[in-house]
Amino acid sequence: MSSDIDTSSQSQRLQHVEMTLQALYHVIHGNAGVEMQCLGHFKLLFSLLSIQGAAKLQRLALQAISTVTGNKKCVENIAEANVLQFVLLVLHMLPSSQELVLEVLQALMSDTKIVKESILKGALIYLLDLFCNSQNPTVREETAALFAKMITDKLVGPKVRIVLMKFLPVIFMDAMRDSPEASVHMFENSQENPELIWNDEAREKVSQEVAQMTEEFFQKQKQDPDILWKLPEDFQVVYTQVQGEVAVGGVFLRLFISQPTWVLRKPKEFLIALLEKFGQLTQSSNPDVRIISLTSFFSYKLCEKGMWVTALGFACGSLVYCFVEMQRF
Structure with missing residues (x-):
């Protein structure tokens, strides 16, 4: 008997909250500036979203929240509420x-x-x-x-x-x-x-x-x-x-070799990534020879073609040249 009363009481309480949220939505929706009255109460409003098994209440809470998000001060207050x-x-x-x-x-x-x-x-x-x-x-x-x-x-x-x-x-x-x-x-x-x-x-x-x-x-x-x-x-x-695959700077080297005319979206970023990758590999105690060969090949070719005649390009080309020369010994 008491269980039935508790269930009925909880159901009635949820219904009252739903009606309140509906009223809040309509008041804010129809009266610009009224949403400012919600400042300081967002922790309560947002916590209603966590009530499980109450989908209608959650949707109504979302609708009420959606009416205040166009107000900058409300958004700032929501940020403070965590x-x-x-x-x-x-x-x-x-x-x-x-x-x-x-x-x-x-x-x-x-x-x-x-x-x-x-x-x-x-x-x-x-x-x-x-x-x-x-x-x-x-x-x-x-x-x-x-x-x-x-x-x-x-x-x-x-x-x-x-x-x-x-x-x-x-x-x-x-x-x-x-x-x-x-x-x-x-x-x-x-x-x-x-x-x-x-x-x-x-x-x-x-x-x-x-x-x-x-x-x-x-x-x-x-x-x-x-x-x-x-x-x-x-x-x-x-x-x-x-x-x-071997990828450097978002570019797959094997496919770039097979499609050399491919126009890169960010060529300078690719060169920078090549330079960084090359530096990491040359400093490694156990570098991957396959990857180091690919990065040195591309760095050399890009600089050789004069795609970017910049200090970065010259630095990259110099490093690659030194690496190629070191391989001869």
Whole structure:
């Protein structure tokens, strides 16, 4: 008997909260500037997202939150509240509302502090799971657009890019910035050129790894919302290793040799990476002869062709020349 009363009481309480959230949404939606009254109350509002088994309440809370994210002061106050984990939890547990969650995140990511918090709270692994494994094309495209926005943040963007490069070729980040839709098509299609080797094996490996990491972190975060996310120090999902290729500066050397007329997207960055790789190899006590031969070959050829007559080019050419001369002895 008491159990029935408790259940009925809880159901009534949830219904009252749902009605309150509906009213809050309509008041803010219809009266510009009223959202300022929410300042200082975001921890309570966002915590409602973590109530499991109450999908309607979670959706109503999301709708209410979406009405305040256009206000800069509200976004700043949300950043101070440290509540992003609740948005990420509902992103994973409520697939039917993923588009709305992404809309909220898109608005919140205009604040650098929230972008930084998002990395610590696991946003990148949750979003990678959507980009790689979602069955909804719109969700995947909106996720790519969100990644593009995070990457362009002046302070935290480079760190976001570095983490994503652990899972996806760097060319995907450029595609997300230029066209989110094109980046999704690129992920789904197999390609092989000097700047991208992407096939079923690579796609499956990345997708499975991301799905497993997401589920493991979700279970931990559900138990402890304050838990922080980070990649294991020995983590390696290096897609290039799937094909056994030698890649320097995002360029696959074997394919570049076979396609010498290929126009690189970032030729100067490639030369810099070659120089750095060459320096690392020559200082190694047990260098890979195959890789050192490839890097020296390209460095020499690029400088020989006069592609970039710069101090960097001369330095690279000099190092390669010295290496070639040393091999004669």
